[in-house]
Amino acid sequence: xxxxxxQVACFEAGIKFGSLYHQFAGTPVSPDSADSLARAMExxxxxxxxxxxxxxSVREEPLRAAIDESGADYTELTGxxxxxxxxxxxxxxxxxxxxxxxDGYPLMQVDSVVNPSQ
Amino acid sequence: xxxxxxQVACFEAGIKFGSLYHQFAGTPVSPDSADSLARAMExxxxxxxxxxxxxxSVREEPLRAAIDESGADYTELTGxxxxxxxxxxxxxxxxxxxxxxxDGYPLMQVDSVVNPSQ
Amino acid sequence: xxxxxxQVACFEAGIKFGSLYHQFAGTPVSPDSADSLARAMExxxxxxxxxxxxxxSVREEPLRAAIDESGADYTELTGxxxxxxxxxxxxxxxxxxxxxxxDGYPLMQVDSVVNPSQ
Amino acid sequence: xxxxxxQVACFEAGIKFGSLYHQFAGTPVSPDSADSLARAMExxxxxxxxxxxxxxSVREEPLRAAIDESGADYTELTGxxxxxxxxxxxxxxxxxxxxxxxDGYPLMQVDSVVNPSQ
Numbered sequence: 001x002x003x004x005x006x007q008v009a010c011f012e013a014g015i016k017f018g019s020l021y022h023q024f025a026g027t028p029v030s031p032d033s034a035d036s037l038a039r040a041m042e043x044x045x046x047x048x049x050x051x052x053x054x055x056x057s058v059r060e061e062p063l064r065a066a067i068d069e070s071g072a073d074y075t076e077l078t079g080x081x082x083x084x085x086x087x088x089x090x091x092x093x094x095x096x097x098x099x100x101x102x103d104g105y106p107l108m109q110v111d112s113v114v115n116p117s118q
Numbered sequence: 119x120x121x122x123x124x125q126v127a128c129f130e131a132g133i134k135f136g137s138l139y140h141q142f143a144g145t146p147v148s149p150d151s152a153d154s155l156a157r158a159m160e161x162x163x164x165x166x167x168x169x170x171x172x173x174x175s176v177r178e179e180p181l182r183a184a185i186d187e188s189g190a191d192y193t194e195l196t197g198x199x200x201x202x203x204x205x206x207x208x209x210x211x212x213x214x215x216x217x218x219x220x221d222g223y224p225l226m227q228v229d230s231v232v233n234p235s236q
Numbered sequence: 237x238x239x240x241x242x243q244v245a246c247f248e249a250g251i252k253f254g255s256l257y258h259q260f261a262g263t264p265v266s267p268d269s270a271d272s273l274a275r276a277m278e279x280x281x282x283x284x285x286x287x288x289x290x291x292x293s294v295r296e297e298p299l300r301a302a303i304d305e306s307g308a309d310y311t312e313l314t315g316x317x318x319x320x321x322x323x324x325x326x327x328x329x330x331x332x333x334x335x336x337x338x339d340g341y342p343l344m345q346v347d348s349v350v351n352p353s354q
Numbered sequence: 355x356x357x358x359x360x361q362v363a364c365f366e367a368g369i370k371f372g373s374l375y376h377q378f379a380g381t382p383v384s385p386d387s388a389d390s391l392a393r394a395m396e397x398x399x400x401x402x403x404x405x406x407x408x409x410x411s412v413r414e415e416p417l418r419a420a421i422d423e424s425g426a427d428y429t430e431l432t433g434x435x436x437x438x439x440x441x442x443x444x445x446x447x448x449x450x451x452x453x454x455x456x457d458g459y460p461l462m463q464v465d466s467v468v469n470p471s472q
Contacts, residue, residue, distance in 0.1 A: 003213075003228040007128040010121060011215070011228050014132020022141040023263055025380030025430065028255070033279035040276030043269035047310035071457055074283035076379065076432065095121075097129070103425055110121040110129050137382070143312065144261030145377055151397035158394030161387035165428035189339055192401035194261065196312065221307055239449075239464040243364040246357060247451070247464050250368020259376040331357075333365070346357040346365050 006115045009090035012050045013097045016086055017108045020045045020054070021079065021099075029081070030067065030074040034058035037077065045086070052087040052094075059083060079106025092116045124233045127208035130168045131215045134204055135226045138163045138172070139197065139217075147199070148185065148192040152176035155195065163204070170205040170212075177201060197224025210234045242351045245326035248286045249333045252322055253344045256281045256290070257315065257335075265317070266303065266310040270294035273313065281322070288323040288330075295319060315342025328352045360469045363444035366404045367451045370440055371462045374399045374408070375433065375453075383435070384421065384428040388412035391431065399440070406441040406448075413437060433460025446470045 003011070024041050038056040045054045059081050066075045084099040096111040121129070142159055156174040163172045177199050184193045202217040214229040239247070260277055274292040281290045295317050302311045320335040332347040357365070378395050392410040399408045413435050420429045438453040450465040 001231055001233075003128060003231050007125055007231055008228055010125040011128040011132040011213075011226075014129040014134075015136040015226060016132075018133040018136025018138075019140045019264070020136075022137045022139075022380055024259075026376055026432075027259055027276075028280045028283040030283050033276075033283055036272070036276045036279045040263075040269075040272045043272045044264045047264040047266050047269055049308075070459060072285075072459055078380075078430065095129075105424060105426055108129075108133060110126055113119055113121050113125055115119075140262055141378075141381055144258055144314075145394075146373070146398045146401040148401050151394075151401055154390070154394045154397045158381075158387075158390045161390045162382045165382040165384050165387055167426075188341060190341055190403075194314065196262075223306060223308055237467055237469075239364060239467050243361055243467055244464060246361040247364040247368040247449075247462075250365040250370075251372040251462060252368075254369040254372025254374075255376045256372075257376075258373045331365075344365075344369060346362060349355055349357050349361055351355075 005091045005117070006093045006113050009050070009088055009093040009095045010110055010113065012090050013086060013088040013095045013110065014108070016045050016048055016051050016054070016088065017084070017097060017099065019048065020084065021106070024077055025079070027077040028074050029058065029063065029077045031060055031063060033074075034060070034063065050088050050090045052089045055085045057083045082106065123209045123235070124211045124231050127168070127206055127211040127213045128228055128231065130208050131204060131206040131213045131228065132226075134163050134166055134169050134172070134206065135202070135215060135217065137166065138202065139224070142195055143197070145195040146192050147176065147181065147195045149178055149181060151192075152178070152181065168206050168208045170207045173203045175201045200224065241327045241353070242329045242349050245286070245324055245329040245331045246346055246349065248326050249322060249324040249331045249346065250344070252281050252284055252287050252290070252324065253320070253333060253335065255284065256320065257342070260313055261315070263313040264310050265294065265299065265313045267296055267299060269310075270296070270299065286324050286326045288325045291321045293319045318342065359445045359471070360447045360467050363404070363442055363447040363449045364464055364467065366444050367440060367442040367449045367464065368462075370399050370402055370405050370408070370442065371438070371451060371453065373402065374438065375460070378431055379433070381431040382428050383412065383417065383431045385414055385417060387428075388414070388417065404442050404444045406443045409439045411437045436460065
Protein backbone atom coordinates (compact mmCIF):
# COMPACT_ATOMS: atom_id res chain seq x y z
CA UNK A 1 0.00 0.00 0.00
CA UNK A 2 1.01 3.59 -0.45
CA UNK A 3 2.24 5.23 2.71
CA UNK A 4 -0.07 7.42 4.78
CA UNK A 5 0.88 10.96 5.76
CA UNK A 6 1.82 9.94 9.32
CA GLN A 7 4.01 7.19 7.90
CA VAL A 8 5.77 9.62 5.58
CA ALA A 9 6.18 12.01 8.51
CA CYS A 10 7.95 9.24 10.43
CA PHE A 11 10.12 8.44 7.40
CA GLU A 12 11.12 12.09 7.16
CA ALA A 13 11.95 12.12 10.87
CA GLY A 14 14.19 9.09 10.42
CA ILE A 15 16.04 10.74 7.53
CA LYS A 16 16.89 13.70 9.75
CA PHE A 17 18.19 11.47 12.54
CA GLY A 18 20.35 9.36 10.25
CA SER A 19 21.65 12.52 8.56
CA LEU A 20 22.52 14.24 11.82
CA TYR A 21 24.25 11.21 13.23
CA HIS A 22 26.33 10.16 10.26
CA GLN A 23 27.20 13.66 9.10
CA PHE A 24 28.73 14.62 12.43
CA ALA A 25 29.89 11.35 14.04
CA GLY A 26 33.67 11.38 14.20
CA THR A 27 34.01 15.16 14.56
CA PRO A 28 36.79 16.15 16.97
CA VAL A 29 35.06 17.49 20.07
CA SER A 30 36.07 18.86 23.49
CA PRO A 31 34.10 20.59 26.25
CA ASP A 32 35.17 23.95 24.78
CA SER A 33 34.01 23.17 21.25
CA ALA A 34 30.86 21.25 22.14
CA ASP A 35 28.51 24.22 22.00
CA SER A 36 29.50 25.41 18.54
CA LEU A 37 29.16 21.86 17.24
CA ALA A 38 25.71 21.45 18.79
CA ARG A 39 24.53 24.74 17.26
CA ALA A 40 25.84 23.78 13.81
CA MET A 41 24.13 20.39 14.01
CA GLU A 42 20.81 22.02 14.89
CA UNK A 43 20.94 24.65 12.17
CA UNK A 44 22.24 22.25 9.50
CA UNK A 45 19.47 19.69 9.99
CA UNK A 46 16.76 22.36 10.33
CA UNK A 47 17.52 23.18 6.69
CA UNK A 48 16.07 19.84 5.63
CA UNK A 49 12.46 19.69 4.41
CA UNK A 50 9.65 19.32 6.97
CA UNK A 51 12.05 19.84 9.87
CA UNK A 52 10.52 22.30 12.35
CA UNK A 53 13.04 22.19 15.18
CA UNK A 54 16.17 20.35 16.27
CA UNK A 55 17.68 20.52 19.75
CA UNK A 56 21.15 19.07 20.34
CA SER A 57 23.07 19.07 23.60
CA VAL A 58 26.41 17.47 24.27
CA ARG A 59 26.49 15.50 27.52
CA GLU A 60 29.47 16.94 29.29
CA GLU A 61 30.03 14.17 31.83
CA PRO A 62 30.61 11.25 29.46
CA LEU A 63 32.56 13.57 27.16
CA ARG A 64 34.95 14.54 29.95
CA ALA A 65 35.24 10.92 31.05
CA ALA A 66 36.17 9.78 27.53
CA ILE A 67 38.77 12.54 27.22
CA ASP A 68 40.28 11.76 30.62
CA GLU A 69 40.50 8.08 29.73
CA SER A 70 42.19 8.76 26.41
CA GLY A 71 44.88 11.08 27.72
CA ALA A 72 44.24 13.48 24.80
CA ASP A 73 42.53 16.88 24.91
CA TYR A 74 39.58 15.87 22.75
CA THR A 75 37.74 12.86 21.43
CA GLU A 76 35.49 11.96 18.47
CA LEU A 77 31.79 12.69 18.55
CA THR A 78 29.64 9.61 18.98
CA GLY A 79 26.10 8.93 20.13
CA UNK A 80 26.82 8.47 23.81
CA UNK A 81 27.74 12.17 24.07
CA UNK A 82 24.49 13.39 22.53
CA UNK A 83 20.95 14.24 23.57
CA UNK A 84 18.84 15.08 20.53
CA UNK A 85 15.19 15.87 20.01
CA UNK A 86 13.42 16.88 16.80
CA UNK A 87 10.01 17.98 15.62
CA UNK A 88 8.93 17.07 12.10
CA UNK A 89 5.80 18.37 10.40
CA UNK A 90 4.68 16.65 7.21
CA UNK A 91 1.35 17.85 5.85
CA UNK A 92 0.18 18.68 9.34
CA UNK A 93 1.25 15.38 10.90
CA UNK A 94 3.59 16.30 13.73
CA UNK A 95 6.17 13.76 14.86
CA UNK A 96 8.28 14.17 17.99
CA UNK A 97 11.49 12.13 18.10
CA UNK A 98 14.49 11.80 20.37
CA UNK A 99 17.77 9.98 20.85
CA UNK A 100 18.77 8.55 24.20
CA UNK A 101 21.27 5.97 25.40
CA UNK A 102 19.90 2.47 25.93
CA ASP A 103 22.12 -0.53 26.71
CA GLY A 104 25.17 1.46 25.68
CA TYR A 105 23.80 2.32 22.23
CA PRO A 106 22.21 5.56 21.10
CA LEU A 107 18.59 4.65 20.45
CA MET A 108 16.63 6.87 18.08
CA GLN A 109 12.90 6.70 18.67
CA VAL A 110 9.52 8.19 17.76
CA ASP A 111 8.00 9.69 20.89
CA SER A 112 4.64 10.75 19.47
CA VAL A 113 2.68 11.14 16.25
CA VAL A 114 -0.18 13.62 15.95
CA ASN A 115 -2.40 13.17 12.92
CA PRO A 116 -4.79 16.09 12.47
CA SER A 117 -7.10 14.11 10.22
CA GLN A 118 -8.11 11.77 13.04
CA UNK B 119 -0.18 9.15 20.37
CA UNK B 120 2.43 6.42 20.45
CA UNK B 121 3.62 5.38 17.02
CA UNK B 122 2.22 2.28 15.34
CA UNK B 123 4.46 -0.50 14.04
CA UNK B 124 4.16 0.68 10.41
CA GLN B 125 5.10 4.20 11.51
CA VAL B 126 8.17 2.93 13.37
CA ALA B 127 9.05 0.83 10.31
CA CYS B 128 8.98 4.02 8.22
CA PHE B 129 11.08 5.85 10.83
CA GLU B 130 13.65 3.05 10.71
CA ALA B 131 13.68 3.24 6.90
CA GLY B 132 14.37 6.95 7.07
CA ILE B 133 17.26 6.46 9.48
CA LYS B 134 18.93 4.09 7.01
CA PHE B 135 18.55 6.56 4.13
CA GLY B 136 19.90 9.49 6.08
CA SER B 137 22.78 7.34 7.34
CA LEU B 138 23.70 6.06 3.90
CA TYR B 139 23.59 9.47 2.33
CA HIS B 140 25.48 11.49 4.91
CA GLN B 141 28.05 8.82 5.73
CA PHE B 142 29.17 8.49 2.14
CA ALA B 143 28.43 11.86 0.48
CA GLY B 144 31.71 13.54 -0.38
CA THR B 145 33.63 10.30 -0.96
CA PRO B 146 36.06 10.56 -3.89
CA VAL B 147 34.56 8.43 -6.68
CA SER B 148 35.41 7.52 -10.27
CA PRO B 149 33.97 4.96 -12.69
CA ASP B 150 36.70 2.52 -11.60
CA SER B 151 35.99 2.86 -7.88
CA ALA B 152 32.20 3.11 -8.09
CA ASP B 153 31.53 -0.60 -7.64
CA SER B 154 33.57 -1.04 -4.48
CA LEU B 155 31.91 2.02 -2.97
CA ALA B 156 28.43 0.76 -3.85
CA ARG B 157 29.16 -2.65 -2.25
CA ALA B 158 30.53 -1.03 0.91
CA MET B 159 27.47 1.20 1.18
CA GLU B 160 25.13 -1.78 0.87
CA UNK B 161 26.95 -3.94 3.40
CA UNK B 162 27.49 -1.10 5.88
CA UNK B 163 23.84 -0.09 6.03
CA UNK B 164 22.61 -3.71 6.09
CA UNK B 165 24.33 -3.94 9.48
CA UNK B 166 21.76 -1.57 10.94
CA UNK B 167 18.76 -3.00 12.82
CA UNK B 168 15.65 -4.05 10.86
CA UNK B 169 17.44 -3.57 7.52
CA UNK B 170 16.75 -6.55 5.28
CA UNK B 171 18.38 -5.46 2.04
CA UNK B 172 20.08 -2.45 0.46
CA UNK B 173 20.83 -2.07 -3.24
CA UNK B 174 23.09 0.74 -4.41
CA SER B 175 24.17 1.46 -7.95
CA VAL B 176 26.24 4.37 -9.18
CA ARG B 177 24.81 6.02 -12.28
CA GLU B 178 27.75 6.00 -14.65
CA GLU B 179 26.51 8.60 -17.13
CA PRO B 180 26.13 11.58 -14.78
CA LEU B 181 29.30 10.49 -12.98
CA ARG B 182 31.32 10.58 -16.21
CA ALA B 183 29.72 13.88 -17.19
CA ALA B 184 30.67 15.48 -13.85
CA ILE B 185 34.24 14.21 -14.15
CA ASP B 186 34.55 15.42 -17.74
CA GLU B 187 33.26 18.83 -16.75
CA SER B 188 35.68 19.15 -13.83
CA GLY B 189 38.80 18.20 -15.71
CA ALA B 190 39.88 15.94 -12.83
CA ASP B 191 39.90 12.13 -12.76
CA TYR B 192 37.28 11.82 -10.07
CA THR B 193 34.56 13.72 -8.29
CA GLU B 194 32.76 13.64 -4.94
CA LEU B 195 29.84 11.33 -4.35
CA THR B 196 26.49 13.07 -4.23
CA GLY B 197 22.90 12.03 -4.66
CA UNK B 198 22.62 12.59 -8.38
CA UNK B 199 25.04 9.71 -8.98
CA UNK B 200 23.04 7.21 -6.91
CA UNK B 201 20.16 4.81 -7.31
CA UNK B 202 19.25 3.26 -3.99
CA UNK B 203 16.51 0.92 -2.82
CA UNK B 204 16.02 -0.62 0.61
CA UNK B 205 13.75 -3.08 2.35
CA UNK B 206 13.06 -2.59 6.06
CA UNK B 207 11.22 -5.10 8.26
CA UNK B 208 10.07 -3.91 11.67
CA UNK B 209 7.97 -6.43 13.57
CA UNK B 210 6.66 -7.85 10.32
CA UNK B 211 5.82 -4.50 8.74
CA UNK B 212 7.75 -4.39 5.50
CA UNK B 213 8.65 -1.01 4.01
CA UNK B 214 10.09 -0.56 0.53
CA UNK B 215 11.95 2.69 -0.10
CA UNK B 216 14.00 4.22 -2.87
CA UNK B 217 15.96 7.30 -3.87
CA UNK B 218 15.56 8.89 -7.29
CA UNK B 219 16.35 12.25 -8.83
CA UNK B 220 13.49 14.74 -8.95
CA ASP B 221 13.94 18.38 -9.98
CA GLY B 222 17.69 18.01 -9.61
CA TYR B 223 17.52 16.80 -6.02
CA PRO B 224 17.79 13.24 -4.75
CA LEU B 225 14.34 12.46 -3.40
CA MET B 226 14.06 9.70 -0.82
CA GLN B 227 10.62 8.15 -0.67
CA VAL B 228 8.52 5.35 0.77
CA ASP B 229 7.27 3.16 -2.08
CA SER B 230 5.08 0.79 -0.10
CA VAL B 231 4.16 -0.31 3.41
CA VAL B 232 2.82 -3.79 4.12
CA ASN B 233 1.24 -4.25 7.54
CA PRO B 234 0.56 -7.93 8.27
CA SER B 235 -1.93 -7.10 11.03
CA GLN B 236 -4.37 -5.58 8.57
CA UNK C 237 64.99 8.83 5.24
CA UNK C 238 63.13 9.84 8.35
CA UNK C 239 61.03 12.95 7.93
CA UNK C 240 62.33 16.32 9.10
CA UNK C 241 60.33 18.53 11.45
CA UNK C 242 59.15 20.82 8.62
CA GLN C 243 58.02 17.77 6.67
CA VAL C 244 56.05 16.45 9.65
CA ALA C 245 54.57 19.93 10.13
CA CYS C 246 53.32 19.80 6.52
CA PHE C 247 51.96 16.28 7.05
CA GLU C 248 50.07 17.50 10.11
CA ALA C 249 48.70 20.43 8.13
CA GLY C 250 47.45 18.06 5.45
CA ILE C 251 45.69 15.87 8.02
CA LYS C 252 43.75 18.89 9.28
CA PHE C 253 42.66 19.87 5.76
CA GLY C 254 41.53 16.39 4.82
CA SER C 255 39.71 16.08 8.14
CA LEU C 256 37.92 19.38 7.81
CA TYR C 257 36.86 18.73 4.26
CA HIS C 258 35.63 15.17 4.56
CA GLN C 259 34.03 15.56 7.98
CA PHE C 260 31.82 18.41 6.86
CA ALA C 261 31.32 17.96 3.09
CA GLY C 262 27.70 17.09 2.45
CA THR C 263 26.32 19.05 5.42
CA PRO C 264 23.03 20.80 4.60
CA VAL C 265 23.85 24.52 4.43
CA SER C 266 22.01 27.77 3.68
CA PRO C 267 22.98 31.42 4.05
CA ASP C 268 21.29 31.45 7.47
CA SER C 269 23.15 28.41 8.80
CA ALA C 270 26.53 29.13 7.19
CA ASP C 271 27.99 30.99 10.15
CA SER C 272 27.27 28.35 12.76
CA LEU C 273 28.74 25.69 10.48
CA ALA C 274 31.88 27.75 9.87
CA ARG C 275 32.37 28.28 13.63
CA ALA C 276 31.91 24.57 14.36
CA MET C 277 34.41 23.64 11.64
CA GLU C 278 37.01 26.02 13.10
CA UNK C 279 36.60 24.89 16.69
CA UNK C 280 36.41 21.18 15.82
CA UNK C 281 39.65 21.16 13.84
CA UNK C 282 41.47 23.39 16.33
CA UNK C 283 41.10 20.49 18.78
CA UNK C 284 43.52 18.44 16.70
CA UNK C 285 47.19 18.31 17.75
CA UNK C 286 49.58 21.04 16.56
CA UNK C 287 46.69 23.11 15.16
CA UNK C 288 47.13 26.75 16.22
CA UNK C 289 44.30 28.42 14.31
CA UNK C 290 41.63 27.66 11.71
CA UNK C 291 39.62 30.27 9.84
CA UNK C 292 36.62 29.19 7.78
CA SER C 293 34.29 31.42 5.84
CA VAL C 294 31.43 30.37 3.62
CA ARG C 295 31.38 32.19 0.28
CA GLU C 296 27.87 33.55 0.13
CA GLU C 297 27.69 34.29 -3.60
CA PRO C 298 28.28 30.78 -4.96
CA LEU C 299 26.18 29.38 -2.11
CA ARG C 300 23.20 31.55 -3.08
CA ALA C 301 23.72 30.73 -6.76
CA ALA C 302 23.69 26.99 -6.08
CA ILE C 303 20.55 27.28 -3.98
CA ASP C 304 18.80 29.41 -6.61
CA GLU C 305 19.71 26.90 -9.31
CA SER C 306 18.41 23.95 -7.30
CA GLY C 307 15.06 25.41 -6.40
CA ALA C 308 15.46 24.22 -2.80
CA ASP C 309 16.17 26.32 0.30
CA TYR C 310 19.57 24.82 0.98
CA THR C 311 22.33 22.81 -0.61
CA GLU C 312 25.16 20.50 0.49
CA LEU C 313 28.47 21.88 1.64
CA THR C 314 31.28 21.41 -0.84
CA GLY C 315 34.65 23.00 -1.44
CA UNK C 316 33.52 25.72 -3.82
CA UNK C 317 31.61 27.39 -0.98
CA UNK C 318 34.61 27.52 1.36
CA UNK C 319 37.58 29.74 2.09
CA UNK C 320 39.84 28.13 4.66
CA UNK C 321 43.18 29.02 6.17
CA UNK C 322 45.10 27.24 8.91
CA UNK C 323 48.24 27.66 10.97
CA UNK C 324 50.06 24.54 12.17
CA UNK C 325 52.96 24.55 14.62
CA UNK C 326 54.98 21.35 14.95
CA UNK C 327 58.03 21.64 17.16
CA UNK C 328 58.39 25.29 16.28
CA UNK C 329 58.00 24.81 12.52
CA UNK C 330 55.08 27.00 11.51
CA UNK C 331 53.13 26.09 8.37
CA UNK C 332 50.53 28.38 6.81
CA UNK C 333 48.00 26.67 4.53
CA UNK C 334 44.89 27.65 2.65
CA UNK C 335 42.18 26.35 0.37
CA UNK C 336 41.08 28.24 -2.73
CA UNK C 337 39.21 27.43 -5.91
CA UNK C 338 41.35 26.64 -8.94
CA ASP C 339 39.91 25.32 -12.21
CA GLY C 340 36.65 24.55 -10.46
CA TYR C 341 38.25 22.38 -7.78
CA PRO C 342 39.08 23.34 -4.21
CA LEU C 343 42.87 23.32 -4.10
CA MET C 344 44.52 22.87 -0.71
CA GLN C 345 48.02 24.28 -0.58
CA VAL C 346 50.97 25.10 1.66
CA ASP C 347 51.54 28.85 1.57
CA SER C 348 54.68 29.04 3.72
CA VAL C 349 56.93 27.00 5.98
CA VAL C 350 59.04 28.65 8.67
CA ASN C 351 61.75 26.48 10.18
CA PRO C 352 63.31 28.13 13.25
CA SER C 353 66.39 25.90 13.10
CA GLN C 354 67.54 27.48 9.84
CA UNK D 355 59.55 30.37 2.63
CA UNK D 356 57.80 28.49 -0.12
CA UNK D 357 57.45 24.77 0.55
CA UNK D 358 59.88 22.28 -0.98
CA UNK D 359 58.67 19.32 -3.01
CA UNK D 360 59.22 16.86 -0.13
CA GLN D 361 57.22 19.16 2.14
CA VAL D 362 54.36 19.31 -0.34
CA ALA D 363 54.54 15.53 -0.69
CA CYS D 364 54.08 15.23 3.08
CA PHE D 365 51.19 17.74 2.98
CA GLU D 366 49.51 15.66 0.27
CA ALA D 367 50.02 12.52 2.35
CA GLY D 368 48.36 14.19 5.32
CA ILE D 369 45.37 15.22 3.23
CA LYS D 370 44.78 11.61 2.22
CA PHE D 371 44.95 10.40 5.83
CA GLY D 372 42.58 13.03 7.12
CA SER D 373 40.21 12.34 4.22
CA LEU D 374 40.21 8.60 4.73
CA TYR D 375 39.66 8.87 8.44
CA HIS D 376 36.92 11.47 8.54
CA GLN D 377 35.06 10.24 5.47
CA PHE D 378 34.62 6.76 6.85
CA ALA D 379 34.70 7.11 10.66
CA GLY D 380 31.26 6.27 12.01
CA THR D 381 30.38 3.77 9.26
CA PRO D 382 28.46 0.77 10.61
CA VAL D 383 30.87 -2.17 10.46
CA SER D 384 30.86 -5.86 11.38
CA PRO D 385 33.29 -8.69 10.68
CA ASP D 386 31.19 -9.64 7.64
CA SER D 387 31.20 -6.15 6.12
CA ALA D 388 34.76 -5.19 7.04
CA ASP D 389 36.34 -6.34 3.78
CA SER D 390 34.02 -4.41 1.47
CA LEU D 391 34.54 -1.29 3.55
CA ALA D 392 38.33 -1.67 3.47
CA ARG D 393 38.29 -2.09 -0.33
CA ALA D 394 36.07 0.97 -0.80
CA MET D 395 38.34 3.06 1.44
CA GLU D 396 41.41 2.04 -0.58
CA UNK D 397 39.87 2.70 -3.98
CA UNK D 398 38.21 5.96 -2.93
CA UNK D 399 41.39 7.53 -1.57
CA UNK D 400 43.52 6.23 -4.48
CA UNK D 401 41.42 8.55 -6.67
CA UNK D 402 43.00 11.57 -5.00
CA UNK D 403 45.94 13.29 -6.71
CA UNK D 404 49.47 11.98 -6.11
CA UNK D 405 48.16 8.91 -4.29
CA UNK D 406 49.97 5.81 -5.57
CA UNK D 407 48.63 3.13 -3.23
CA UNK D 408 46.45 2.73 -0.16
CA UNK D 409 46.21 -0.43 1.94
CA UNK D 410 43.50 -0.73 4.58
CA SER D 411 42.83 -3.68 6.82
CA VAL D 412 40.27 -3.92 9.58
CA ARG D 413 41.67 -5.42 12.78
CA GLU D 414 39.26 -8.23 13.52
CA GLU D 415 40.13 -8.79 17.18
CA PRO D 416 39.31 -5.32 18.55
CA LEU D 417 36.30 -5.15 16.22
CA ARG D 418 34.87 -8.38 17.64
CA ALA D 419 35.65 -7.26 21.19
CA ALA D 420 33.80 -3.97 20.67
CA ILE D 421 30.80 -5.75 19.20
CA ASP D 422 30.72 -8.32 22.01
CA GLU D 423 30.89 -5.55 24.59
CA SER D 424 28.05 -3.58 22.98
CA GLY D 425 25.61 -6.45 22.69
CA ALA D 426 24.75 -5.36 19.12
CA ASP D 427 25.75 -7.06 15.86
CA TYR D 428 27.92 -4.21 14.62
CA THR D 429 29.72 -1.10 15.76
CA GLU D 430 30.94 2.19 14.26
CA LEU D 431 34.24 2.40 12.45
CA THR D 432 36.95 4.19 14.39
CA GLY D 433 40.72 4.32 14.29
CA UNK D 434 41.39 1.49 16.69
CA UNK D 435 39.96 -0.99 14.18
CA UNK D 436 42.21 0.14 11.33
CA UNK D 437 45.67 -0.53 9.95
CA UNK D 438 46.42 1.82 7.07
CA UNK D 439 49.47 2.46 4.93
CA UNK D 440 49.81 4.80 1.94
CA UNK D 441 52.36 5.73 -0.69
CA UNK D 442 52.30 9.29 -2.05
CA UNK D 443 54.37 10.48 -5.00
CA UNK D 444 54.62 14.22 -5.56
CA UNK D 445 57.01 15.25 -8.34
CA UNK D 446 59.14 12.18 -7.68
CA UNK D 447 59.28 12.62 -3.90
CA UNK D 448 57.92 9.39 -2.45
CA UNK D 449 56.39 9.47 1.02
CA UNK D 450 55.44 6.33 2.94
CA UNK D 451 52.91 6.80 5.73
CA UNK D 452 50.98 4.61 8.13
CA UNK D 453 48.46 4.66 10.94
CA UNK D 454 48.93 2.60 14.09
CA UNK D 455 47.53 2.63 17.60
CA UNK D 456 49.62 4.42 20.21
CA ASP D 457 48.39 5.09 23.75
CA GLY D 458 44.86 4.23 22.69
CA TYR D 459 44.78 6.77 19.85
CA PRO D 460 45.26 6.15 16.15
CA LEU D 461 48.55 7.85 15.32
CA MET D 462 49.14 8.86 11.71
CA GLN D 463 52.81 9.18 10.86
CA VAL D 464 55.33 9.67 8.06
CA ASP D 465 57.54 6.60 7.86
CA SER D 466 59.96 7.76 5.16
CA VAL D 467 60.58 10.47 2.61
CA VAL D 468 62.66 9.82 -0.51
CA ASN D 469 63.75 12.92 -2.39
CA PRO D 470 65.27 12.05 -5.78
CA SER D 471 66.98 15.43 -6.09
CA GLN D 472 69.31 14.68 -3.17
